[in-house]
Amino acid sequence: MEHDPHVERYWAQPHVFTWTAGTDKYRYAPHFLVAKDDGGGCYCEVQESFANVTAQRRETVLAFEAFCREHGWQFHHIASAAVHGPAFPTLQKLYLRSLDTSTEELTICLRLLPELVWPATVREVLSALTASSLPALCCCLFSGQLLADLSQALNLDLVIQGPVTGEASA
Known part of the structure; x- marks a missing residue:
């Protein structure tokens, strides 16, 4: 992220969120909070592959994505292949x-x-x-x-x- 021209600043694991959706309780810490040069920002999770994520982890991440939408926040899943360019x-x-x-x-x-x-x-x-x-x-x-x-x-x-x-x- 240090070399992305649109990233002004970022924080690793900025917060641990706990919330309830229906009868389910969740706890999740996104990998990054990213502030962009356009004044926006997003939470991000970076994984080697999302195909190998456990069912429980997938459910938590999807619930966090819905939690973000409810609050007007952005959340991105980033596969490490997208991060690992030639440099x-x-x-x-x-x-x-x-x-x-x-x-x-x-x-x-x-x-x-x-x-x-x-x-x-x-x-x-x-x-x-x-x-x-x-x-x-x-x-x-x-x-x-x-x-x-x-x-x-x-x-x-x-x-x-x-x-x-x-x-x-x-």
Whole structure:
């Protein structure tokens, strides 16, 4: 969702809903609450496959969908295949590798990036930065502060176009 241009913000498992429909009691926590750039929003559930969901889970999700309609809210079921585009494996690796980034490393990396010659491979950028900057570099790529074709594999030969400028993000 970080790379969907229409998503302004999202929250993971924002709330646990409990409600009654007829004589049945339900409890459900949607995976995400998403705020969109058009002022709207929705609750979302992301599953690998909805075909393998248990009957009880399916009943709860359908009841939550009806509960949302009653309150004028939107609810979307999203199959992970729709989320896992060609850039997903690289984004996943960037995210995991960026978890060890300290604020200090990220600040140093962001300060040094404009001084480098672009485009450059990951190998070239790392040789110009300190050895501990791989997590910071991954954080910059993941957050969109550096421009690269993320449908390509994350390796030392991945070409980074350079820092995103005001013109590139407009």
